[in-house]
Amino acid sequence: APQLEPFFKQVDQLSDSFIDRLRKAVAIxxxxxxxxxxxxxxxMGQFLASELEALGAHVEQRPLGKQPxxxxxxLPPVIVARYGNDPAKRTILVYGHYDVQxxxxxxxxxxxxxxxxxxxxxxxxxxxxxxxxxxVLGWLNVIEAHKKAGLELPVNLLCCFEGMEEYGSEGxxxxxQAEAQKFxxxxxxxxxxxxxxLGTEKPCLTYGLRGCNYYSISVSGPAQDLHxxxxxxxxxxxxxxLVTVLSKLVDSQGNILIPGIMDLVxxxxxxxxxxxxxxSYSMDNLHESLGSETGIHATKERTLMARWRYPSxxxxxxxxxxxxxxxxxxxxxxxxxxxxxxxxxxxxxxxVNKLVFDYIKAEFAKLNSKNTLDVWLQHDGxxxxxxxxxxxxxxxxxxxxxxFGVEPDMTREGGSIPVTLTFEQATGKNVxxxxxxxxxxAAHSINEKLDKRNYIEGTKLLGAYLHYVAEEPMNA
Amino acid sequence: APQLEPFFKQVDQLSDSFIDRLRKAVAIxxxxxxxxxxxxxxxMGQFLASELEALGAHVEQRPLGKQPxxxxxxLPPVIVARYGNDPAKRTILVYGHYDVQxxxxxxxxxxxxxxxxxxxxxxxxxxxxxxxxxxVLGWLNVIEAHKKAGLELPVNLLCCFEGMEEYGSEGxxxxxQAEAQKFxxxxxxxxxxxxxxLGTEKPCLTYGLRGCNYYSISVSGPAQDLHxxxxxxxxxxxxxxLVTVLSKLVDSQGNILIPGIMDLVxxxxxxxxxxxxxxSYSMDNLHESLGSETGIHATKERTLMARWRYPSxxxxxxxxxxxxxxxxxxxxxxxxxxxxxxxxxxxxxxxVNKLVFDYIKAEFAKLNSKNTLDVWLQHDGxxxxxxxxxxxxxxxxxxxxxxFGVEPDMTREGGSIPVTLTFEQATGKNVxxxxxxxxxxAAHSINEKLDKRNYIEGTKLLGAYLHYVAEEPMNA
Ligand SMILES: [Zn+2]
Ligand SMILES: [Zn+2]
Ligand SMILES: [Zn+2]
Ligand SMILES: [Zn+2]
Numbered sequence: 006a007p008q009l010e011p012f013f014k015q016v017d018q019l020s021d022s023f024i025d026r027l028r029k030a031v032a033i034x035x036x037x038x039x040x041x042x043x044x045x046x047x048x049m050g051q052f053l054a055s056e057l058e059a060l061g062a063h064v065e066q067r068p069l070g071k072q073p074x075x076x077x078x079x080l081p082p083v084i085v086a087r088y089g090n091d092p093a094k095r096t097i098l099v100y101g102h103y104d105v106q107x108x109x110x111x112x113x114x115x116x117x118x119x120x121x122x123x124x125x126x127x128x129x130x131x132x133x134x135x136x137x138x139x140x141v142l143g144w145l146n147v148i149e150a151h152k153k154a155g156l157e158l159p160v161n162l163l164c165c166f167e168g169m170e171e172y173g174s175e176g177x178x179x180x181x182q183a184e185a186q187k188f189x190x191x192x193x194x195x196x197x198x199x200x201x202x203l204g205t206e207k208p209c210l211t212y213g214l215r216g217c218n219y220y221s222i223s224v225s226g227p228a229q230d231l232h233x234x235x236x237x238x239x240x241x242x243x244x245x246x247l248v249t250v251l252s253k254l255v256d257s258q259g260n261i262l263i264p265g266i267m268d269l270v271x272x273x274x275x276x277x278x279x280x281x282x283x284x285s286y287s288m289d290n291l292h293e294s295l296g297s298e299t300g301i302h303a304t305k306e307r308t309l310m311a312r313w314r315y316p317s318x319x320x321x322x323x324x325x326x327x328x329x330x331x332x333x334x335x336x337x338x339x340x341x342x343x344x345x346x347x348x349x350x351x352x353x354x355x356x357v358n359k360l361v362f363d364y365i366k367a368e369f370a371k372l373n374s375k376n377t378l379d380v381w382l383q384h385d386g387x388x389x390x391x392x393x394x395x396x397x398x399x400x401x402x403x404x405x406x407x408x409f410g411v412e413p414d415m416t417r418e419g420g421s422i423p424v425t426l427t428f429e430q431a432t433g434k435n436v437x438x439x440x441x442x443x444x445x446x447a448a449h450s451i452n453e454k455l456d457k458r459n460y461i462e463g464t465k466l467l468g469a470y471l472h473y474v475a476e477e478p479m480n481a
Numbered sequence: 482a483p484q485l486e487p488f489f490k491q492v493d494q495l496s497d498s499f500i501d502r503l504r505k506a507v508a509i510x511x512x513x514x515x516x517x518x519x520x521x522x523x524x525m526g527q528f529l530a531s532e533l534e535a536l537g538a539h540v541e542q543r544p545l546g547k548q549p550x551x552x553x554x555x556l557p558p559v560i561v562a563r564y565g566n567d568p569a570k571r572t573i574l575v576y577g578h579y580d581v582q583x584x585x586x587x588x589x590x591x592x593x594x595x596x597x598x599x600x601x602x603x604x605x606x607x608x609x610x611x612x613x614x615x616x617v618l619g620w621l622n623v624i625e626a627h628k629k630a631g632l633e634l635p636v637n638l639l640c641c642f643e644g645m646e647e648y649g650s651e652g653x654x655x656x657x658q659a660e661a662q663k664f665x666x667x668x669x670x671x672x673x674x675x676x677x678x679l680g681t682e683k684p685c686l687t688y689g690l691r692g693c694n695y696y697s698i699s700v701s702g703p704a705q706d707l708h709x710x711x712x713x714x715x716x717x718x719x720x721x722x723l724v725t726v727l728s729k730l731v732d733s734q735g736n737i738l739i740p741g742i743m744d745l746v747x748x749x750x751x752x753x754x755x756x757x758x759x760x761s762y763s764m765d766n767l768h769e770s771l772g773s774e775t776g777i778h779a780t781k782e783r784t785l786m787a788r789w790r791y792p793s794x795x796x797x798x799x800x801x802x803x804x805x806x807x808x809x810x811x812x813x814x815x816x817x818x819x820x821x822x823x824x825x826x827x828x829x830x831x832x833v834n835k836l837v838f839d840y841i842k843a844e845f846a847k848l849n850s851k852n853t854l855d856v857w858l859q860h861d862g863x864x865x866x867x868x869x870x871x872x873x874x875x876x877x878x879x880x881x882x883x884x885f886g887v888e889p890d891m892t893r894e895g896g897s898i899p900v901t902l903t904f905e906q907a908t909g910k911n912v913x914x915x916x917x918x919x920x921x922x923a924a925h926s927i928n929e930k931l932d933k934r935n936y937i938e939g940t941k942l943l944g945a946y947l948h949y950v951a952e953e954p955m956n957a
Contacts, residue, residue: 215710219808228772234691234896237823238735238793239767239784241775245731248796252728255721257848259714291715296704299717299851308715317714319812320724322803327819329800332695332859334821336795343803345810347713372733375775383808420710 007159007472009407013465015154016146020461023146024129026056027460028121030103030138031131037081037104037172046081046168049103053084053141053166060148062088062164065188069169069176080176081168085188088148089161095475096161098192098432100424101141101199102170105133106449113451127457135455136448140198140441140463141166147468159475163192170199170424178427185431194397194474195428195436198467202443203416207285208405208466210398211438213313213417214425216348216388218357222250222365225339226376233334240336241374244326247340250378253368254344255318259301259311261346263318265360270316271350277314281306284414294444313417316352320344343383347419354385389426389436390417397435400477404469408462439470483635483948485883489941491630492622496937499622500605502532503936504597506579506614507607513557513580513648522557522644525579529560529617529642536624538564538640541664545645545652556652557644561664564624565637571951572637574668574908576900577617577675578646581609582925589927603933611931612924616674616917616939617642623944635951639668646675646900654903661907670873670950671904671912674943678919679892683761684881684942686874687914689789689893690901692824692864694833698726698841701815702852709810716812717850720802723816726854729844730820731794735777735787737822739794741836746792747826753790757782760890770920789893792828796820819859823895830861865902865912866893873911876953880945884938915946 016023035049036042054064069080081104108118114130116122121131133139144164151158169175181189202209224243231240255261284305291300291308302308311317324341327333348357362380369378392398393415405413422438429436441463447453492499511525512518526542533540545556557580584594590606592598597607609615620640627634645651657665678685700719707716731737760781767776767784778784787793800817803809824833838856845854868874869891881889898914905912917939923929 217710217810219810226771226773226775231771232896233793233795233797233821234693234823234894235788236771237795237895238787238791239776239778239895240771241733241735241777242731242795244796244798245735246733248724248727249733251724257717257722257725257850257852259717259721295702295707295712295716297702297851299702300715301717301851302715311714312711315714317709319709319713319718319810320720320802321709321809321811322720322813323799324804324806326796326804327798327800328802328804332819332821333797334693334695334795335797337798343808345709345808347710374733375773375777376733418710419713419715420708 007476009469009472011154012150012156012468015150016461016465016468019146019150019153023142023461023464024457026142026145027129027134027139030142031121031133032119034119035104035133035168036107037169038107040075040078043078043081046104050081050084050168053103056145057086057164060088060145060152062086062148067180069180072175083177083180084164084166086164087161089158091161094159094161095193096163096191097471097474098163098165098189098195099144100165100195100197100428101144102137102167103141104168104171105136105138106171108132115452123457128454129457129460130452130454132453134453135442135446136453137170137199139455139460143198143441143460143464143467146464147471150468159472161191162471163189165189174424177424181427181431189432192432192434194434195432196439196470197422197425197436198439198441199422200418200438200440201446201448202440203284203286203414204290205443205445207411207414208409209414209416209440210393210401210405211416211418211440212393212398213390214388214421215313215419216386217345217421218348218354218385219345219383220343220361220380221383222247222342222378222380223339224376224378227338230338231336233336236336241376242336243340243376244337246369246372246374246376246378247323247342249372250365250368251320251342251344254320259317261316261318263360263364266316266357269352269356273310273314280415281309284309284416312419314349316349317347318344348388350388350390352388354387358382386421386423387426389429391435391437394480395435396477396479397437397474400473401437401439401470403473404466407469408466483952485945485948487630488626488632488944491626492937492941492944495622495626495629499618499937499940500933502618502621503605503610503615506618507597507609508595510595511580511609511644512583513645514583516551516554519554519557522580526557526560526644529579532621533562533640536564536621536628538562538624543656545656548651559653559656560640560642562640563637565634567637570635570637571669572639572667573947573950574639574641574665574671575620576641576671576673576904577620578613578643579617580644580647581612581614582647584608591928599933604930605933605936606928606930608929610929611918611922612929613646613675615931615936619674619917619936619940619943622940623947626944635948637667638947639665641665650900653900657903657907665908668908668910670910671908672915672946673898673901673912674915674917675898676894676914676916677922677924678916679760679762679890680766681919681921683887683890684885685890685892685916686869686877686881687892687894687916688869688874689866690864690897691789691895692862693821693897694824694830694861695819695821695859696837696856697859698723698818698854698856699815700852700854703814706814707812709812712812717852718812719816719852720813722845722848722850722852722854723799723818725848726841726844727796727818727820730796735793737792737794739836739840742792742833745828745832749790756891757785760785760892788895790825792825793823794820824864826864826866828864830863834858862897862899863902865905867911867913870956871911872953872955873913873950876949877913877915877946879949880942883945884942915943
């Protein structure tokens, strides 16, 4: 096993300067969604590039061109970097993003969102602290601690840090595809630190994400909105038909009612089932995050499976109907229902679409309505599942055990991180999600924070991971 | 029968000055819904009062106090007037309103909305032309024509013209109740001209209106909106429950599914049924007004019955769900469905409410959801049906036949005109709805108009009605 004490000691000694690095980064309001903040996003990219260069990395700022649909704006560059070029070492490609969600003090922040503010429990508040500046700087901290301790980095490190993640990662997919056999050519494995522990105490490794197919159903009839007094009872009402069709999609217990959908789902094996009881999670955790006791399932195992490895169907809303407070006696002429299906192995999007379209059209036909129904896919994103037994994961697991004294939970996520699949498909290498922050970090909300422990021990974890992954037997 | 030729001739001679009177009225943008237009509403009231006084009427401008919820605004006065005070004559109370709907050229008007513009087909375009300034001025025209022709008005005329009709008739109900035994004490019958012919050629008398009970159903669960990736499948979703409950209310063919509702509906008698075949209306008229062929029923009789004498249930929309264009993967925490039931004899509001509440709660209970449902009545307004055989109606029918050479259709309306019921209940007298405008007048829309024929012959009709109602045998 690697000897990590000198590295760990150096991290502890540098912890104040690492926090200072995070303070400087949080102070740059690199909000990708706001046009007027675009110069700050560039400034944040420059900050990262300068820090990496000062540490001795080879850095390139790669332009992505104009922003589609906002051609007056230049997309922020992808900051790619290489640290080490030893053919005898493995090469690890790490990803993170340096842009952040919008934040205004008046949204309800207790502190200035772009001033890192540390309370007496070591909670470091600030926009981007946990999403994703802390994890990105973690990699820089690892390099610095090795240098200062006179230690060699056990791998060649490739960095890919983007500046548009919070606004759809504009341009990134094409970039990764193009560089897979160029700048990223010698990557042996990929590591992404941009998600969160399931709870607050126990680290986890994440090996799966659900996909998402998002649909619209429109029902139209009259040429314009009608008055319900004048026409109620004499015309087919689009809203009646839409509500009836939507009610056939999913029941109150979360069961998808579209025939054939569940047949596409990979059966649960005994082996997979056995992963769930050990996971550090409870029904209280669910109720806390819901703010209510309206969970569907009785056990944590079934709850986590429902979130991670089974599909779900949510109805998001209706466009075109009366949606304001108060009362309006309108018969809307055209209404569009929106719903999405979270997908899991082995649901292929074309199969899902066919089942959805056929079923909805058949249900509508049963109504004998003279209205017109249309249903279409707005967008889809595929699920992702990696093998948690890959050497990339077993190395990370050993690193967690070394740093935190506990084996990590092997988790999946219900949502999607599309870049994960892009890296896997473009490089053909295993991708590991190795989170730094905890479930209470409030990414995307007010009072986002990163605990000092998660940042400093997290930096140790990233370094330890590089040591273990450098020597882990390649089983796959 | 009354000798009306001198009156009719005088109306024809004065027609240009009557149109000029309408031009002056349309030029005053008396929009009751816009705070900044309130001085114009007062100006319009003053115009009416001055014109009535110039004709020799006794006029009072009755203040209604501050506008509830907008205490910086004074409500426009009710203009009440008396013309004639002969105990030997019958007294007829007429109602109209001098405020109008908002209108902006840029909404799509082909002409300036507050400039009366007459095209070569005699269509007089302008906001308020048909709703309701034309009919209101019709009564003034009747007085003037009688005076100029040296004819005596055959009845005492009481006027009640309000300035807040398009904004909920604030304050009017209390005023009518209070004046029923004072200013309106000697009224023998009431006539309201504020609705429209069923088509464009044949006049009608209207003897019924549906009521409206407007309901909200809320379903709530989590403490805040959730991300469907994270929580989809593990929590009861309020939107799923609401859509399911809404789908149980009415089917695509317009059948109300709430048990017991149809049992409250007055059975169709053979006599009532026999009124429908003769009514001048066709399925083409329905399709034209819908702008589509999405009518439910095959015949005009069944269509008109569905609109006039059977209840209907319309779902208007959902508050709290995602209602914008595009895609958002939200699970809304609380959603409020809005629907209303158009009511008919003999549906009493408390009975309807009980059936609605009990049914919705029972349907929700079947779902075994941990979410919370609430259902309540937002507001209700009662249906109204008068006897079309009352002497008030038979007099009006004779007047129509005299002026237009055709017997009027006896119609009802699917919507409500709440002041009708108020007058009936407060005075205890028969109320007649005697429309002046036609179905194509586009009240409340862009390019509102009143045909010259409807205005001039309509003025003759109002005058003829006063003559017939003065001598019609009192059968009830
Ligand atoms: Zn992120
Ligand atoms: Zn984020
Ligand atoms: Zn009106
Ligand atoms: Zn109106």
